[in-house]
Amino acid sequence: MGVYLAQFLSGLASASALFLAASGLSIIFGVTRVVNFAHGSFYMLGAYFGYSLVRNLGGGALGFWVALLIASIAVGLVGLLVEVIILRRLYKAPELFQLIATFGVILVIQDVVFWYWGAENLLGPRAPGLSGIVRIFDVPMPVYDLALIAIGPLVLLGLWLLFNRTRWGVLVRAATEDREMVGALGVNQSLLFTGVFVLGSALAGLGGAIQLPKGDANLLMDFGILAEVFVVTVVGGMGSIFGAFLAAVLISELNTFGILVWPNGTLVLMFILMAVILIVRPTGLLGRPETIGQKTETGPVEVVLPAGPHYKIFVAVVIALLALLPLLVDDFILVLVTDILVLALFATSLHFLMSTGGLVSFGHAAFYGGGAYAAALLVTYAATPFELALLLAPFGAGLLALVIGWFCVRLSGVYFAMLTLAFAQVAWSVVFQWSDVTNGDDGLLGIWPAAWASGTATYYYVAFVVAAAGIFLIRRVVFAPFGYGLRATRDSSLRAAAIGIDIKRQQLAAFVFAGVMAGLAGGLFAFSKGSVFPDEMSIPRSFDALLMVLLGGIESLSGPVVGAAAFTWLHDELITFEYWRLLLGVVIVALVLLFPQGLGGAARHHVGRYLKLEASPGDLRSATPKREQRA
Amino acid sequence: MLEIRGIHSYYGQAHILTDVSLTLSKGEIVVLLGRNGAGKSTTIKSIMGMVRVTEGSIAYDGEEVLGEPANRIARRGLGYVPEERRIFTRLSVQENLDCGRQPAREGTRNWTADDMFDLFPNLAEARHRPGGTLSGGEQQMLTIARTLMGNPGCILLDEPSEGLAPVVVEQIIKVVKEIKAQGIPVLLSEQNLYFAGLVSDRAYVIETGHIRYEGSMRELEENDEVRQQYLAV
Amino acid sequence: MSFAEARTAGSPALSVSGLSKAFGGVQAVKDVDFQVAEGELLALIGPNGAGKSTCFNMLNGQIRPDRGSVKLSGEELVGRSPAQIWRRGVGRTFQITATFPSMTVAENVAMVLMSQARELFSFTRSAVNRHRAKALQLLDMVGMAGQADRPCGVLAYGDLKRVELAVALGNEPRVLLMDEPTAGMAPRERVELMGLAARLAHELDVAVLFTEHDMDIVFSHADRIIVLSRGELIAEGDAEQIRSDPLVLKTYLGEGQVYGQDKKPKD
DSSP: OHHHHHHHHHHHHHHHHHHHHHHHHHHHHHHHOOOOTTHHHHHHHHHHHHHHHHHHTOSSHHHHHHHHHHHHHHHHHHHHHHHHHTGGGGTTSOHHHHHHHHHHHHHHHHHHHHHHHOSSOEEOOOOTTOOSEEEETTEEEEHHHHHHHHHHHHHHHHHHHHHHHSHHHHHHHHHHHOHHHHHHTTOOHHHHHHHHHHHHHHHHHHHHHHTGGGSEEOTTHHHHHHHHHHHHHHHHOTTOHHHHHHHHHHHHHHHHHHHHHOTTOHHHHHHHHHHHHHHHOTTOSSOOOOSSSSSOOOSOOBOOOOBOHHHHHHHHHHHHHHHHHHHHSOHHHHHHHHHHHHHHHHHHHHHIIIIITOOOOSOTHHHHHHHHHHHHHHHHHHOOOHHHHHHHHHHHHHHHHHHHHHHHTTSOHHHHHHHHHHHHHHHHHHHHHOHHHHOGGGOEEOOOOOGGGOSHHHHHHHHHHHHHHHHHHHHHHHTSHHHHHHHHHHHOHHHHHHTTOOHHHHHHHHHHHHHHHHHHHHHHHHHHHTEEOGGGGSHHHHHHHHHHHHHHOSSOTTHHHHHHHHHHHHHHHHTTSTTHHHHHHHHHHHHHHHOTTOHHHHHIIIIIHHHTOBOOOGGGSBOOOHHHHHO | OEEEEEEEEEETTEEEEEEEEEEEOTTOEEEEEOOTTSSHHHHHHHHTTOSEEEEEEEEETTEEOTTOOHHHHHHTTEEEEOTTOOOOTTSBHHHHHHHHOOOOOTTSOOOOHHHHHHHOHHHHHTTTSBGGGSOHHHHHHHHHHHHHTTOOSEEEEEOTTTTOOHHHHHHHHHHHHHHHHTTOOEEEEESOHHHHHHHOSEEEEEETTEEEEEEEHHHHHHOHHHHHHHHOO | OHHHHHHHTSOEEEEEEEEEEEETTEEEEEEEEEEEETTOEEEEEOOTTSSHHHHHHHHTTSSOOSEEEEEETTEEOTTOOHHHHHHTTEEEEOSSOOOOTTSBHHHHHHHHHHHHTTOTTOSSSOOTTTTHHHHHHHHHHTTOGGGTTSBGGGSOHHHHHHHHHHHHHTTOOSEEEESSTTTTOOHHHHHHHHHHHHHHHHHHTOEEEEEOSOHHHHHHHOSEEEEEETTEEEEEEOHHHHHTOHHHIIIIITTSOSOOTTOOTTO
């Protein structure tokens, strides 16, 4: 009995930090409609700040708590900078750009932390005065856990009072519903937004700081907590602080008890819990059906047209050039172009999902890595021949996409994006931790193609043919009835349902199709490098794909191919620097700030029209914004 | 009171208003008539700084407000009642009113929540209910009350009768007349000519972003040509 | 309208009986009964929040009623999904236009035809110009064939409404639900659109149920009118009967200041 109680209390204790982070995310999203992907980084910063401050402020109990508080405020100030310098300029940009910008912030913070604190895990200091142990039913219990248990509900109460008993709080709730209207009533929105962002960031920072005595500060915690926070938010219901608390407790308890029952299966348990809750209550425990945020805006709606004559000639020339390439360049360039082709297929599969389906996935690397691992596992454990493994890889990824997609298509907009990221992180964790099978961080080696295809030029041709065929298939599907039906669900789910389209089924099929194509790219990748590492499934890889799509322009069907080339070039330029993540992050943020209407969009606007790359739509170009139809 | 001269407004790349000018003087109700998409709401949103305006001038009380953000314009005393009401559905009626509250302003009446409950008895009964549970008519009352809480010196009322039952529209007419009786000028955007005719002193007719007609309401009612050509009566 | 009256005597396309729905203890719709005949235009009017939208959403399967039955030519629809109900011949237009802005007008209509032909899981056939002839034919019926290749996003509001009508007629429905079809339109456009809808309904023998706040439209175009208030039907009859019903005047029509073709304002 005592063991269970102690375990339960320990679960409550770990729920507090999670709740703080999740409530911060929820509050920020509610008002600014920005899902702050850098929220995990703020949590991580809180931990690092807390670590250094506790050391500098001496060992007293007062010093300890003051240090945590200052750490939280300091993270709030970082949030202030991020909001004022970056996000404030992007509130009117499509959501996708906001998300990408916050991803840039993640990269910058990662490298700054790495530069200042180093790569070592920093073990958290004990809390002075609370480092002892109490016995509850004869089971030892750290006193600090009791403090943590109290902090969660206290913060919850404080937030409730803030939002229900102060005018500022009422205005924040009003802005959550209709921020423009709040402005039109004479309230300074910018101040309100900044205030909310600082509050949310500080909560994340506090969460990271208070968990120090139980854990540590490390460089992996940003994505780790981010996925957990997303799960909490989806399970608890977006926008509900009570829901976040409930979900944080539920998930922490599941983790602590899960370890007793099934030590290696906590991730799977979390997965099952989330599944059950989403089936019973798609809006989460205490969530309300959302009216806004149903769709992730990726940019203005334009009429999609099949290829024009100039475009076809242009593509034919490119293909001819690529076919002759091995005669023209050396192996180094050939390997580089092979990489580009593989990534182009990967990016095109994501682009299909985003542009035709309106489904912005933040975890698409799960299927790229999934394909790579499917091929590698087949080769390693079943001695499958190269050709068969390459053929089966996409199906492995497709199976994974079927399972993940089945849950994700129940949600829409940013919720969909959050859930894809959470699932991708789960997939990554499984591969990372299940070292008996996947070899964990050391990866699977010796995944080479058959002898006939092992030459650089030969493999280049294999990749070229497979990637080109994949890209053409995707393009074909865009203009097939399936693609039209999918686009219909994106344009107007109301109308699509009214003309008998089963939206979820259409979206799930698209998700699986995109997963299969990403898996094909992953299979090609595994054999081109001869090895697979968990990195291929990680969140940064998912963002790479998003970045390629963004670089190429979301509206253009050929954009991802151009984007993959540009990305590979950019990556190769930056990777030579020690702090390349920092540079990449800065570049991403700068790109988004300079071209908030989309990069490819800007380029195509000036160049594409000139070259007539797509059938000229004349006056049919950009559709009037929806709003105006009712104005 | 309010003087708009030659404004051009855009939604993204779409040029919505072309050279729109209009004036609103103390104590009068002016209606902006036009069919859907003609630019009525865009005109009102342009005044409120909620739409990109590239040229022209918008003067309120003799001061230029063009280029200011919506909150600053609202602080000057321009009260905006949006089309589609846009009340805060999860906030109680009382909290909705609190959101509209602004400090007392010189020369305008200082309204309190109790004044609102006198003016709109329905809202008094519902003061602790979430706005989303109100009927369409009550929501329209609430959105007007919320704007009055800011003690406006001038009100922009966007399509208040849209989608409301005739019996509710008659109540709105009473409210608009009451506002006028308080000396607050109103710029009204409407499609319902009956409504417009019952409350307005002057009318502008807008079509595809151009002002096509300007005159007293009575003149417009007698001008069948304008009514047919631009209002498609 | 003797033509329409002859129709009303015809067989009911849609019969609704005992339809009820409560949301969290609030009775939104209570024991609603009515029938719509083939070729008949039935107007459903009532104050905001009377339960009109809930009724519509129950008829096309978006909301499941607590009690009651909805029969399409004798076949029960309650319990079926919106897609199934649509396939059986219940079409719908929306208060706020809902079209596919990334497609041309013709493609918007072709989309319905593809859905009807169950082709949406075809991955390799081309959808470009698919069902174009039939789509143009439908567009011709609503007078939009001339704009078939324009994107839906750039159309004028009144034209969008016509496209919606063509889309709704795409699967040859037996019942058409129109939610405030003329909202946001100018008076003449309203008359034109409802005239078109009435003509098509009569020609194609479609039963039309529509909600509307413009009483001029209701009184001039509906063959019959039913009035909903607080979830219950309070009156039924032709324009003359409804216009003089004291209960309807009190709960909905008011003093008649804001409608009435024959009355000039400020008379």
